[in-house]
Amino acid sequence: xxxxxxxxxxxxxxxxxxxxxxxxxxxxxxxxxxxxxxxxxxxxxxxxxxxxxxxxxxxxxxxxxxxxxxxxxxxxxxxxxxxxxxxxxxxxxxxxxxxxxxxxxxxxxxxxxxxxxxxxxxxxxxxxxxxxxxxxxxxxxxxxxxxxxxxxxxxxxxxxxxxxxxxxxxxxxxxxxxxxxxxxxxxxxxxxxxxxxxxxxxxxxxxxxxxxxxxxxxxxxxxxxxxxxxxxxxxxxxxxxxxxxxxxxxxxxxxxxxxxxxxxxxxxxxxxxxxxxxxxxxxxxxxxxxxxxxxxxxxxxxxxxxxxxxxxxxxxxxxxxxxxxxxxxxxxxxxxxxxxxxxxxxxxxxxxxxxxxxxxxxxxxxxxxxxxxxxxxxxxxxxxxxxxxxxxxxxxxxxxxxxxxxxxxxxxxxxxxxxxxxxxxxxxxxxxxxxxxxxxxxxxxxxxxxxxxxxxxxxxxxxxxxxxxxxxxxxxxxxxxxxxxxxxxxxxxxxxxxxxxxxxxxxxxxxxxxxxxxxxxxxxxxxxxxxxxxxxxxxxxxxxxxxxxxxxxxxxxxxxxxxxxxxxxxxxxxxxxxxxxxxxxxxxxxxxxxxxxxxxxxxxxxxxxxxxxxxxx
Amino acid sequence: xxxxxxxxxxxxxxxxxxxxxxxxxxxxxxxxxxxxxxxxxxxxxxxxxxxxxxxxxxxxxxxxxxxxxxxxxxxxxxxxxxxxxxxxxxxxxxxxxxxxxxxxxxxxxxxxxxxxxxxxxxxxxxxxxxxxxxxxxxxxxxxxxxxxxxxxxxxxxxxxxxxxxxxxxxxxxxxxxxxxxxxxxxxxxxxxxxxxxxxxxxxxxxxxxxxxxxxxxxxxxxxxxxxxxxxxxxxxxxxxxxxxxxxxxxxxxxxxxxxxxxxxxxxxxxxxxxxxxxxxxxxxxxxxxxxxxxxxxxxxxxxxxxxxxxxxxxxxxxxxxxxxxxxxxxxxxxxxxxxxxx
Numbered sequence: 014x015x016x017x018x019x020x021x022x023x024x025x026x027x028x029x030x031x032x033x034x035x036x037x038x039x040x041x042x043x044x045x046x047x048x049x050x051x052x053x054x055x056x057x058x059x060x061x062x063x064x065x066x067x068x069x070x071x072x073x074x075x076x077x078x079x080x081x082x083x084x085x086x087x088x089x090x091x092x093x094x095x096x097x098x099x100x101x102x103x104x105x106x107x108x109x110x111x112x113x114x115x116x117x118x119x120x121x122x123x124x125x126x127x128x129x130x131x132x133x134x135x136x137x138x139x140x141x142x143x144x145x146x147x148x149x150x151x152x153x154x155x156x157x158x159x160x161x162x163x164x165x166x167x168x169x170x171x172x173x174x175x176x177x178x179x180x181x182x183x184x185x186x187x188x189x190x191x192x193x194x195x196x197x198x199x200x201x202x203x204x205x206x207x208x209x210x211x212x213x214x215x216x217x218x219x220x221x222x223x224x225x226x227x228x229x230x231x232x233x234x235x236x237x238x239x240x241x242x243x244x245x246x247x248x249x250x251x252x253x254x255x256x257x258x259x260x261x262x263x264x265x266x267x268x269x270x271x272x273x274x275x276x277x278x279x280x281x282x283x284x285x286x287x288x289x290x291x292x293x294x295x296x297x298x299x300x301x302x303x304x305x306x307x308x309x310x311x312x313x314x315x316x317x318x319x320x321x322x323x324x325x326x327x328x329x330x331x332x333x334x335x336x337x338x339x340x341x342x343x344x345x346x347x348x349x350x351x352x353x354x355x356x357x358x359x360x361x362x363x364x365x366x367x368x369x370x371x372x373x374x375x376x377x378x379x380x381x382x383x384x385x386x387x388x389x390x391x392x393x394x395x396x397x398x399x400x401x402x403x404x405x406x407x408x409x410x411x412x413x414x415x416x417x418x419x420x421x422x423x424x425x426x427x428x429x430x431x432x433x434x435x436x437x438x439x440x441x442x443x444x445x446x447x448x449x450x451x452x453x454x455x456x457x458x459x460x461x462x463x464x465x466x467x468x469x470x471x472x473x474x475x476x477x478x479x480x481x482x483x484x485x486x487x488x489x490x491x492x493x494x495x496x497x498x499x500x501x502x503x504x505x506x507x508x509x510x511x512x513x514x515x516x517x518x519x520x521x522x523x524x525x526x527x528x529x530x531x532x533x534x535x536x537x538x539x540x541x542x543x544x545x546x547x548x549x550x551x552x553x554x555x556x557x558x559x560x561x562x563x564x565x566x567x568x569x570x571x572x573x574x575x576x577x578x579x580x581x582x583x584x585x586x587x588x589x590x591x592x593x594x595x596x597x598x599x600x601x602x603x604x605x606x607x608x609x610x611x612x613x614x615x616x617x618x619x620x621x622x623x624x625x626x627x628x629x630x
Numbered sequence: 631x632x633x634x635x636x637x638x639x640x641x642x643x644x645x646x647x648x649x650x651x652x653x654x655x656x657x658x659x660x661x662x663x664x665x666x667x668x669x670x671x672x673x674x675x676x677x678x679x680x681x682x683x684x685x686x687x688x689x690x691x692x693x694x695x696x697x698x699x700x701x702x703x704x705x706x707x708x709x710x711x712x713x714x715x716x717x718x719x720x721x722x723x724x725x726x727x728x729x730x731x732x733x734x735x736x737x738x739x740x741x742x743x744x745x746x747x748x749x750x751x752x753x754x755x756x757x758x759x760x761x762x763x764x765x766x767x768x769x770x771x772x773x774x775x776x777x778x779x780x781x782x783x784x785x786x787x788x789x790x791x792x793x794x795x796x797x798x799x800x801x802x803x804x805x806x807x808x809x810x811x812x813x814x815x816x817x818x819x820x821x822x823x824x825x826x827x828x829x830x831x832x833x834x835x836x837x838x839x840x841x842x843x844x845x846x847x848x849x850x851x852x853x854x855x856x857x858x859x860x861x862x863x864x865x866x867x868x869x870x871x872x873x874x875x876x877x878x879x880x881x882x883x884x885x886x887x888x889x890x891x892x893x894x895x896x897x898x899x900x901x902x903x904x905x906x907x908x909x910x911x912x913x914x915x916x917x918x919x920x921x922x923x924x925x926x927x928x929x930x931x932x933x934x935x936x937x938x939x940x941x942x943x944x945x946x947x948x949x950x951x952x953x954x955x956x957x958x959x960x961x962x963x964x965x966x967x968x969x970x971x972x
Contacts, residue, residue, distance in 0.1 A: 047968065050970070051968075051970050052971065066789050122941065135733065162773075195763045227944065235916070242972075245972045246972070247972055248971070248972060249965065249969050249970070249971055249972075250969060250970050250971070250972055251965075251967065251968060251969045251970075261960070261964065264960055264963065265960045268959065273720070275716065275719065275720055277712075277716060294957075294963070295947060295948045295950075295951035295952065295960070296951050296952055296955030296956075296957045297952075297955075297957060297958075297959070297960070297963065298948055298952060299948075300719055300720075300944055300948065302715070302716075302719060304712065304745075305745040306710065306741060307744065308709060308710075308742075309709070309712040309715075309741070309745070311706070312706075312712035312716065313712050313713070313715050313719070314716060315705075315713060315716060315717075316703070316713035316714060316715060316716025316717040316720065317716040317717065317719060317720035318716075318720075319703055319713075319716075319717060319720075320683070320716065320717040320718075320720035320721045321720060321721060322720040322721075322722065324716070324720070338706055339709065341705060341706075342706050346703075406941055431972075432964045432965060432969065434961060435959070435960050435961050435964075435965065451688070469699075469718070469721070470680070470681075470683045470701035470721065470724050471680055471681060471721055471723060471724055472680055473678070473680050473820040474680075476679065476680055476699065476700050476701045476702075477701065477702075478645075478695050478701070478702035478704065479701070479702070479703055479704070480695070480696075480702075480703060480704025480705065481688075481704060481705065481706050482704065490647065490696070493648075496822060553895070560892035563823050574658070617713050
């Protein structure tokens with residue numbers, strides 16, 4: 014290494030990897046994030062990829078990106094803008110230049126910046142710097158493809174495999190710049206390509222050669238260090254994304270209830286990984302059924318719930334639309350069921366790979382009839398585990414369907430997670446009806462939760478019928494009686510409202526009173542938290558009230574809202590939660606900050622808006 | 631284990647609910663056949679009452695679970711196959727019966743129906759086929775014959791109907807049988823056969839809707855012609871029918887042909903023997919598709935082929951993976967893979 018180069022210490026840094034959707038940018042970013050997490054940094058990631066598996070090569074539409082935010086403390090967002098952009102072709106540069114901080118570094122594969130590359134990406138000229146206004150950036154044109162070929166010319170690999178390794182060359186360069194150890198990634202190759210030693214060696218060589226190359230060129234004046242975090246709670250950590258955490262939280266709930274887990278589901282972006290994770294867990298007895306459609310997904314789950322399994326289904330927006338009728342059946346039959354909805358841009362097929370929070374009204378009300386169910390939203394990749402667990406606990410103990418909302422951002426985003434111990438989670442005690450219960454009445458309820466009993470087929474003496482027709486208040490047989498219907502509608506609502514008594518009170522970050530209360534829910538937590546922390550560091554009297562329990566709302570919500578001069582509700586839709594709050598807590602005035610671009614908030618835009626509000630604009 | 635399964639009578643399977651089908655509806659006879667059949671199934675398979683689950687969708691037939699004093703689930707329109715699948719996978723020891731009609735199973739629920747059959751999930755599907763929508767009062771169904779005049783086809787339908795047997799066999803179905811609503815004895819007998827068969831067993835029951843499609847099956851149910859127009863197939867027996875037992879089926883080229891024994895040089899030796907266990911669907915398909923007046927309508931077990939079932943495969947795979955698994959609890963799972971200490 015060139016000893017002349019200086020080492021600069023940074024608190025945090027954001028790196029964005031971008032390339033064609035076949036260039037392996039998701040893996041490259043993940044490896045960088047994992048190596049940094051292992052190194053002890055705070056890490057938060059954001060994958061941004063197109064819905065086509067292989068969009069036309071070299072086009073802007075086919076660019077896939079992965080942003081990694083590192084810090085010497087915990088970081089709560091993937092960062093608004095990046096310090097370093099890796100662009101594997103002209104299209105990647107064109108699509109991502111706007112996300113680079115002024116003066117930031119751009120590493121581009123010079124070999125791809127030829128006439129063909131410019132043309133495919135729709136440039137008007139052959140001069141990216143002028144056309145994209147990159148004069149103030151540190152642009153490093155490295156012949157990455159050529160150097161990768163040179164590095165592997167004796168490897169015995171075919172040309173296609175060699176070219177495919179160029180992402181590892183770029184990664185090696187980034188490792189040099191941020192002084193990351195290579196051994197974690199080398200170990201990854203050893204595990205991943207266990208049966209292909211030539212691939213292990215090739216990847217190691219390319220990674221090292223990229224590292225050496227970055228050290229040799231004079232274009233990189235200094236390297237950077239981001240020290241490991243010193244404030245983290247001691248313990249064992251792992252990296253986790255939201256979809257894996259959701260799947261594992263559901264398994265945890267099944268374990269605590271001592272019941273088999275059944276998942277009936279249909280693949281849909283960005284929820285598919287929940288099904289994939291569960292399908293892997295046959296070792297824990299998980300049964301997954303990849304159904305013929307979304308409707309069958311939920312209906313098999315309802316059947317499994319009736320038969321005594323902890324049943325779940327996972328989906329995303331359009332799939333939730335298809336499940337609506339069956340959600341009503343789950344409400345009517347009062348069976349435990351968890352429906353995971355990983356929100357994406359809508360309406361209709363919308364933006365399959367982009368994030369949004371626009372399914373809230375559908376989750377709350379998207380059913381025929383008065384069909385209340387519990388709605389919960391996870392807010393970080395790792396707390397998907399906790400809220401999936403709580404969704405299961407509430408569903409089984411209160412005998413109700415629960416809708417768990419996550420979104421594409423937290424589902425695919427990842428962060429380091431201190432591994433919890435299952436002994437710290439509460440037991441789950443569903444109201445299972447014992448065999449031979451005398452005078453069993455299917456719709457008799459316990460007074461505390463208003464939950465009916467869960468009577469499994471196969472048990473003696475408690476055979477009974479359920480279904481979608483209105484039920485008699487006690488016996489559960491079909492009843493068309495008008496007063497009985499009123500009673501049943503009322504009690505189904507009361508049962509869900511009763512959940513209020515079993516969920517934690519809402520918490521506020523910041524002062525108990527102040528000038529502005531920032532209200533949010535679900536996956537925007539990291540951005541809102543960071544923005545509020547920045548405001549507070551600047552001496553502003555701003556607090557954050559971020560909701561995970563949506564229906565019912567925590568019982569202290571009104572009291573919290575009453576202590577602030579202004580309330581602003583921030584969400585990635587046109588104001589669904591704000592309107593829901595207007596319906597339920599009518600005495601407050603709700604300002605809104607909304608964004609519907611398929612993208613998360615940026616901290617910058619939040620802080621700007623909050624300052625405007627404080628200034629009365 | 632209590633040996634209750636030896637003692638059941640039809641009375642044990644009657645619920646306290648008032649049966650609300652129209653007087654004269656074929657469903658009454660089917661209900662009676664099922665209540666008579668269940669004690670037989672119980673004896674044959676040593677099933678106590680609590681093992682039975684009746685699952686249905688929507689339609690006249692789908693009210694069925696309320697009238698049988700077992701576990702029951704009256705679902706939503708078309709989804710009975712999916713609900714029944716969930717019940718069976720959740721607890722494979724249950725004896726799951728799906729009650730459905732031609733609209734429920736073959737129109738709105740067509741997708742779930744064919745996939746249940748394809749997966750070979752071990753459920754028993756009693757498909758009541760009355761070729762009409764009864765509960766919505768007389769619209770054509772996917773089994774109504776081309777040209778059928780109904781409320782929504784005042785000038786006759788312009789669409790070709792499904793033939794349930796063909797659909798089941800086309801979807802790789804392993805068990806298909808057919809009965810008539812009025813033939814209580816045969817329906818009960820077929821129930822036992824369906825229950826014994828591991829995998830999806832579809833029993834089509836030709837059922838008269840007395841209000842909106844009365845007499846649709848008179849051509850095969852009236853006493854005078856019945857024996858000449860239906861053939862009851864039994865595995866290992868000759869395919870013979872007719873009042874005088876003098877008609878039979880032979881293979882002529884690639885098709886079935888009706889012949890009279892003793893005429894045209896055909897003797898009993900030429901008549902086909904029914905092989906329900908043959909995995910080749912060719913003859914089964916032809917038998918299932920036989921229609922009057924060219925052929926007698928086939929009743930009985932037309933196809934009964936052994937194969938692995940979905941629910942067994944799920945259970946076996948779980949047990950197989952669990953046997954050598956390193957991860958035995960959620961704590962193991964959380965601590966698996968790449969971790970680090972801070």
